[in-house]
Amino acid sequence: MVRWEPGTRERLYAAALELFATRGYEQTTAAEIAQSIGLSERTFFRHFADKREVLFAGQGEFLGVFLAGVADAPASAGPLELVTASLRAAATMFPDQRRSDVRLRQSVVAANAALGEREQHKMAVVAAALSGALRERGVDEPAATLAARSAITVFSVAVAQWVRPDEQRSMGELLERTTAELVALMTGATTAVSTTETMTAR
Template sequence: MVRWQPGTSGRLQAAALELFASNGFEQTTAAEIAQSVGLTERTFFRHFSDKREVLFHGQELLVEAFLAGLVEAPGEATPMELVAAALESGAELFPDERRDHSRLRQTVIEQNPALQERERHKMSVLAAALGDALRGRGITEPAATLAAESAATVFGVAFTQWIAPGEQRSISQIEQAVLAELRDLTAARTAART
């Protein structure tokens, strides 16, 4: 068996996703994933702590991309402008050629409650990191937490729309539309009070 080749993690991820989609997450073993690309189970565990992490590997890249948007935003940006900057930066990780992969990944996640919980945890980690960064920029509470949670929610809603069958818009375009809807919703609430 081949012990190491460049791109081993990526090959394992691609193989795992295909096996999860065809055989089911619970029915697929780490050994089967490794064997499908000519590797050993031991090699699999050098790259991933368990088979769940094959689907969530790279979560830190998502957080870093969102945080980069905050760092690059002007100092005088409002909390919602910072949310928009974070979303725009994060969108770079989702070019249109990743849409089919993302659809398949989401299908696997939706079929398994434990994976759904792990996905919620991923979004919680993102919101917490954004909240910390916003507070670091001097945004006070509760605005920092509300803005961070809004960013995660807008991303989640936009992602769901982006992977919907027949959707053609970029994730960035969808995020902008969802963020505008959120702004309209909060503006309508404020106008109703006055």
Template sequence: MVRWEPGTPERLQRAALELFATRGFEETTAAEIAQSVGLTERTFFRHFSDKREALFHGQELFAQAFLTGMDAAPPDASPIEVVAGALRSASAFFPDERRPYSRTRQSVIDRNPALQERELHKMAVLATTLADAFRARGVADPAASLAGQSVTAVFGIAFTQWIRDGEDRSLADIADDVLAELRALTSASPTPAG
């Protein structure tokens, strides 16, 4: 029997991702994940409710990264300035050395409809959390909801670009570029109806 070691959830996460990537999500069991790092299935279930959660562990830290950026914004910052702060803070959660892991994780998710649904749910919860944080800052609806959705939309587009093969820009730089596109889009003159 293996002695307890620190970082068990992280070891299980890494093992799960490796097995999901090589064998497939459906083909991998929780017992196999645990055994691959010298642990029991029971230990796996002490940390995760199911094997899917091994891919989504740490969601609270992910959301907190955005909220930290919002909290750091001055009280008189405009909603779009708060959006920018949230994106900068969240980008720091994804340093360049995390890119290979993120690419592999996304490839596993992209091959499984149930995981895609779980990822969409994660982002929807994040958008709601951020909208609530905007409301707490005094931003009224629908602007608070739009701001929360904008953060998640910009982040999602930037993240997709960041994990592309051959991409070497930081997530922060890409998020800045995507946010600039959103600003340009919202400041453009409306096209007359045809």
């Protein structure tokens, strides 16, 4: 008889991350992941198509939250406001309690070239869908593509900062700061944060 337990998928995810980090992604099998928490390999495959899917599951939800931010933005919003709304929506998927898991996942992906390529493809898909959503909101090209790709760059930079061991700020705070830094760079302005840091350095 199959024993179904609540949170099985989450337990498999946590076990996989731990084994990928300690043994290496290539050296870890689906059977070992399942066995490490007292489950069968068959149970693993009921929840994930393969071990790679553990790291990339939830792509639909991830994409959906970016698009929801655009859809929910005011009708008067311009390109910058639209992608800012998209990033704020994305931040809700990264509460502080997920920080350690995301940090572990990022380290596993960074250590494997094939996984890194898959991650880049995932973000490219989001950028393409986001640019499409911007066009539907009346943003012309090339502004739609530029805004979407810039938003994904902001997101990637913020995530890299968020998972640093010494980082305490929330994902939302980091996304806002990184967006402001990009706007300042593009406009030639100097943000209050960078001005303060320069004065402190002196």
